[in-house]
Amino acid sequence: MTTADKPRLSRQTMCDRLAMEFQDGWIVNLGVGMPTLCSNYLESEPDKEIIFHSENGVIGFGPLAPAGEEDRHLVNAGGQNVVALPGMAIVHHADSFGIIRKGMVDVTVMGAYEVSENGDFANWRIPVRKGGGIGGAMDLAGCAKRVFIAMEHNQRNGAPRVLKQCSLPITAPGVVKLLATDLGLFEITEDGFVLREHAPGWSPEDIQEQTEAELIIADDLREIRVRPA
Amino acid sequence: MKNKVFPDFDSAVADMKDGMTFMSPGFGNVGLARNLLAAVHRLGVKDLTGISNNAGSMDDRVDVGTLIEARQVKKMICAFTAPTHPSQITPFVQMYNDDELDAELVPQGTLAERMRAAAAGIGAFYTPASVGTELAEGKEHREINGRTYVLEYPLPADFALIRAYRADTFGNLQFRLTQRNFNPIMAMAADITVVEVEDSIVEPGEIDPDCVHVPGIYVDRLVKIPEDGLWD
Incomplete structure (x- = not known):
């Protein structure tokens, strides 16, 4: 078995690891797609109160609506029907982004095509097609208190996505704090791009081989945790 | 008090003209x-400029x-000019790639705030969104209290095509x-x-x-959706 073929972390594990960092009372905005898996983790920490914000103006919504109980007027950022929680509030789109620009969102979790070692990331444009899909990503990336990224470590052809410098147009410069990939957990610090936790069976050398960015190995490097210490 | 209720959808948009701008x-x-x-589709007006979060979905329902x-x-003018998934090739994506129509890509919060500026009589505003990206290139930048912002202008329209839950005949709206x-x-941003x-x-x-979520002074025309109308 070559290094690249070793078992990797599941998307749920990647998102669980990021969600573990959410603190009680945080306002959290989850991007469409993989990041929505973060909400599953919170069932394992019921004492943590997380307030979910969605760019279409919902503050404090609950899980996906069970079949037959959908309210056609209540959807999340992905257009999925969710349930209302007690205390939920609705605002219009301009106020929803006012919440974002004011810096009230404690963390936004997004997917990405590329992340660079200085914390730039790219998730809105691929070169083969004109235009891009920005949605609320630039407002969130530029203004949320923290940006976490969940992303596969390599492209389908094996090329690295964790780079010295993004090759695609960036969504925001220098904002990524924490990155979970299927190979581990990485923190972007003032010193550089730090490997904090690794997937089971992956050595720092194995991970560096799949990474263009230069890794700093944390002194307390450990296998990835998916439950609080 | 003026009664703004129109008998049908066609009469409510009959004066829309070629070249106008609409919000959806x-x-x-x-x-x-x-x-x-x-x-508007039945009316057949052409050369319209559309302002909307996205430019149509993959399903068969009527939309932009x-x-x-x-x-x-x-x-x-929208926040998505390419699909979020490569399989979602809408008519818009195809035509835009074939240079058959023009598009302006705007971050969603900036899009919303530009509408609010038009609705609120604001001449322009500085936003931190998009700073340091391709979308901020060529725009006026300004540092205020140590943070960099870009200048954005209001986005008005001739028509807004609105969906509300409830209204009174004067046009007060609830969603x-x-x-x-x-x-x-x-x-609140559009003329009509x-x-x-x-x-x-x-x-x-x-x-x-x-x-009241929108005061009736902003609203010109109301049409009740009939039982067999197009719902969400």
Whole structure:
């Protein structure tokens, strides 16, 4: 078995690891797609109160609506029907982004095509097609208190996505704090791009081989945790 | 008090002209004025500029994509000019890639705030969104209290095609849950605001003044969606 073929972390594990960092009372905005898996983790920490914000103006919504109980007027950022929680509030789109620009969102979790070692990331444009899909990503990336990224470590052809410098147009410069990939957990610090936790069976050398960015190995490097210490 | 209720969707948009700009709300397929968009489609006006979060979805329901496919739109101003998934090749994506229509890509919060600026008589504003990206290139930058912002201008329109839950005959509007999305700011930003109403159009006084989401002075025309109308 070559290094690249070793078992990797599941998307749920990647998102669980990021969600573990959410603190009680945080306002959290989850991007469409993989990041929505973060909400599953919170069932394992019921004492943590997380307030979910969605760019279409919902503050404090609950899980996906069970079949037959959908309210056609209540959807999340992905257009999925969710349930209302007690205390939920609705605002219009301009106020929803006012919440974002004011810096009230404690963390936004997004997917990405590329992340660079200085914390730039790219998730809105691929070169083969004109235009891009920005949605609320630039407002969130530029203004949320923290940006976490969940992303596969390599492209389908094996090329690295964790780079010295993004090759695609960036969504925001220098904002990524924490990155979970299927190979581990990485923190972007003032010193550089730090490997904090690794997937089971992956050595720092194995991970560096799949990474263009230069890794700093944390002194307390450990296998990835998916439950609080 | 002026009665703004129109008998049907076609008469409510009959004076829309070629070359006009229209706003179409909606997010995640909720809160779009599908009946009014269908009426604009029937009217056949051309060379329109559309302002909307996205430019149509993959399903068969009437949305902005219906007007784009009918070649009634020359330009879209929106937050998505490429699909979020490569399989979602809408008529807009195809035509934009073939240079058959123009588009301006705007971050969603900036799009919303530009509408609010138009609605609120603001000449321009500075926002931190998009700083350091390709989208900020060529725009005026300014540092305020140590943070960098870009200058953005208001986004007005000739028509707003609005979906509300409830209205009174004077045009006071209420929305339900995430149906609200872009509806209030578009209703307040446009010159002519036309509203299709889901539940009921009641007499003035029946909506508690404290519970009005858009005051009737912004609203010009109302049409009740019939039982067989196009719902979300």
